[in-house]
Amino acid sequence: MAFSDGLHFQAILSPGFQTIGTVMPGIPLPPSSPLSIEPISMRVPDACRFTGISRSTLYLLIARGEVEVVKMGSSTLVLTESLRGLIERHRAGNLGNL
Known part of the structure; x- marks a missing residue:
């Protein structure tokens, strides 16, 4: 428009x-x-696209406490800040391996 x-x-x-x-x-x-x-949070399929990881890997990270989620009714919302933190932690870890 x-x-x-x-x-x-x-x-x-x-x-x-x-x-x-x-x-x-x-x-x-x-x-x-x-x-x-x-967004503050996103649904699981969007979080997978945002990070490029599989659904099963995301659920493993959630179970290990590396990614924070909020349950609202039947929806699982993944916090965007938590995904950014995950990527930053892995990025910092990978820089040490170079």
């Missing part, structure tokens, strides 16, 4: 990150923009 002031807004959905606007078509807003939104 284009507005008279020349701004163009679009929704781009991706696991873990949602951009709800662009200043120019094809150029996403920076993460610091007030129009950028990152």
